Amino acid sequence: MRLRLCTSGVAALTLVLTGCSADPPDPAAHGPLTITxxxxxxxxGYFVEEAAGARARAARLGVELTVVDLGNDRDRALKEAGTAVGRKTGGLIAVVPDPSVGPDLVSLARRADVPLLSTDDQLCADxxxxxxxxxxxxxxxxxxxGGAMxxxxxxxxxIEYGRTGWKPADTWTLSIANDxxxxxxxxxxxxxxxxxxxAGAVLKNAKVWAANTVDDARxxxxYALTGSPxxxxxxxxxxxxxxxxxxxxxxxxxxxxPENVVGIGIGAYLACKDWRTGRPAAMRAALLIKGAEVGALAVQQMADRLREHKELPHETIVPTVMVDPANWQASGAACT
Structure with missing residues (x-):
């Protein structure tokens, strides 16, 4: 290995092994951390709660957090990421409208040497x-x-189906999601x-592709009901x-x-609105997911990455709990 002498102005000589390159700049050394x-x-509702949790943790950590609402615009994800990089953001956290943007988003972050962390939905580099x-x-x-949920x-x-006494011959299941x-x-x-x-029975299933919004699912x-007389x-x-x-x-x-429908939600932030009235509801139960915990953990992990150079954990799973009209208020579910 060849040794080389490097100079800095007229200052003292420094002996190095491979050259005069310095370590990458520390974001914390130039003012507050910035995260987008x-x-x-x-x-x-869920994402409102998630953003609130992220902001609260950022305030506690002294982090400048910018939250950008992408709506359902796939292309805006890349545009806003580019804007954030141009503003010299320290780190990017993202849950995007369409995961197909993943490879381009990862490439952009890597070129800018900005760490990237996803929440909720997965993103792939390849x-x-x-x-x-x-x-x-x-x-x-x-x-x-997702599988456990x-x-x-x-x-x-x-369990709810078993309580109804309905016959399998005239009961269907309905699955609604953005596939x-x-x-x-x-x-x-x-x-x-x-x-x-x-359930001890295999029921016929109607599968509906929807954009994960109430109106689109409705x-x-x-339309799908016309095929299930x-x-x-x-x-x-x-x-x-x-x-x-x-x-x-x-x-x-x-x-x-409600007497002819069993609905089991995921989130509980809309389900609890049905339960507040005290009237029978088709939404019989819902899996409570706390967006605030996800937002707070994401900001914490990114701050640790930027300040202490900790590796971002490959996957952090946040626990969930099933709630219903009897226990949702004690669970801390937020109706939004």
Whole structure:
């Protein structure tokens, strides 16, 4: 190995092994840490709570946090990421409207040498579909275990179905989700499998692709109902509360009241609105997911990465709990 002498102005000589390159600049050495949180559907109850948790943790840590609502605009994710990089943001946290943007977003962050952390949905560095990704290509993530969530929903749906006395011959299940999002596929597929295992019966299933909003789920479910004549009862699950709430609304418009519908949500932030009235609700239970915990953990991990150079954990799973009209208030569920 060759030794080389390097000079800095007229200062003293420094002996180095490979050259005069310095370590990358420390973001904390030039003022407060700056983190940008790119977030889809910022007006949705869960993401409102997530942003609030992120802001609260950032304030506690002395971090300058910018939260950007991407709505449902795939292309805006890259545009806003580029803007953040141009502003010299220290780190990027992202939950994007469409995971197919993953490879481009990862490439942008790598070129700028800005750490990237995903929340909720998976992102892949190599493929538009994170479901096709090898483990080492997945972006570090803070969120939930989609398979475990779906299994919990399916099991509770089977319990509620067992209490009704409905006959399998005139009862269908209804799965509503954005099938382009891997965590949504994980949830509804696991719910279907768990329901069949615990209900002791395999029911016919109507599968509805929706954009994970109440209105879209309602419209698309209404259309799907035209292909299921003779059904008297429905068991409904989806990727989130919005899917299930939209499905229930469509069923109500078609003449199916709460006595003929079992809905199991994911989120509980919409479900609890139905329960506050004290009247019978088609939404029988919901898996409580606390967005504030996800937002806070994401900011904490990114701050630790920037300040202390800690590696971002490959995956951080936040726990969930099933709630219903009897226990949702004690659980701390936030109705939004």
């Amino acid at each position: 949180f790119l977030q889809k559907q910022g007006d949705q 493929y538009p579909d994170p479901g096709a990704c090898f483990a080492n290509g997945l972006v570090p993530r803070v969120g939930f275990d 779906g299994a919990a929903v399916g099991e509770r749906a089977a 382009d999002i891997p965590v949504c596929r994980d949830r509804v597929n696991a719910a279907t499998q768990a329901f069949s295992a615990h 419209k698309r479910t209404a 003779g059904v008297r009862h429905w068991v409904v699950w989806g990727c989130n509360d919005e899917d299930v709430e939209g499905g229930i609304k469509a069923l109500a418009e078609a003449g199916f009241g």
